Amino acid sequence: MISTITKEEIWNYLNEIPDPEVPVINIVELGIARDVELRNDKVIVSITPTYSGCPAMKVIEEDILRVLKEKGVADVEIKMVYSPVWTTDWLTETAKEKLRAYGIAPPEKTSSDKSVLTLHPKVIACPRCRSTNTSLISQFGSTACKALYRCNDCKEPFDYFKCH
């Protein structure tokens, strides 16, 4: 029943929705789900894109509507917000650890990163063997949020979730 639903319950449901491209973390941990508002009988969920053109946004919208409907919440509006701008700083340590375990090196330190202008890529540890003897293969990877690195010790290529 919609009249008895709480914001907390909605947040719990959102916590069950994995990111379509990095399914080990959910859309709350990733910072995509920004706000939940209850207005009369309506639930308004605010989401923000990671990257402007992230093709997963459409899927995420559909997932939210589907999951909430399954839980009996039918009157849902998805609101797209652009401010504050999404940043990898919002990823929790737990989420970063999940990324690492999944084979993706998590974003290093903060997003306000001037190395982007100086052409010197940061030192990124290999998510498998933890070696810091790694090199950047491509600043652009399999999705907008990832760069491609190689470990010079264990020889494995790996994705790095870029600071943004």
Next chain:
Amino acid sequence: MEKTTNPLFEYCLRLGDTSLILSQRLGEWCGHGPILEEDIALTNIALDFVGQATAFLKYAAQVEGKGRTEDDLSFLRDAREFRNLLIAEQPNGDYGQTIMRQFLVSTFLYYFYGELKSSKDSMFAALAEKSLKEVTYHLRHSSSWVIRLGDGTEESYKRMKSAIDELWLFTGDMFDMDEVDKTLITQGIAVDLNKVKASWDKKVKEVFTEATLAIPENVFMVKGSHEGKHTEYLGHLLAEMQVLPRSFPGAQW
């Protein structure tokens, strides 16, 4: 095509259309990049531009208030109704020419969004901040390639030099200001492009110097994007981009 009377709508179109047309051009590289990493880079950048275009055109549609959507604006307007910068529609040429176009535009957008993020229009301010993050690494990508190719082999230098010759005449259009700009600048919404020009000149000179490339002098500048006066290339680009929704009106994905 008559100019619309709403300056804010015009301004939204300028921003959205430049991103949209550039994304279409970059998308043409999909599967044709000189190396896999660059194929991925150019299409990733194209994707950022699609996202930015969607946001700005969605806002344009909202400002216009005539029930059109961002898709209607993208697929159902003709060339004369587009307000993208002339440089955005120029053909890809070889990889060097694409990179040069990208560098000249990214440098512009980098400083432009740097200013627009202080706009009194809260939607512009938010979208500018979002876009700036993306344009920053686009600029890093293209400037590093301009340097590598300009200061590379005899052949790569020659190609970068000819890319400049092809594109330089369209750079004046980026800084052209008309009544729309003036009206919105007074309201604290739009960006004073003279400010952007000063930073753009400095950055381009810095990168060109490192790339051993010269800034052309006394070049006649072609303008007209504000009036929808485009080069011959835009119509061809739109024909390809719009063919599906034009051939099958109302088609759904």
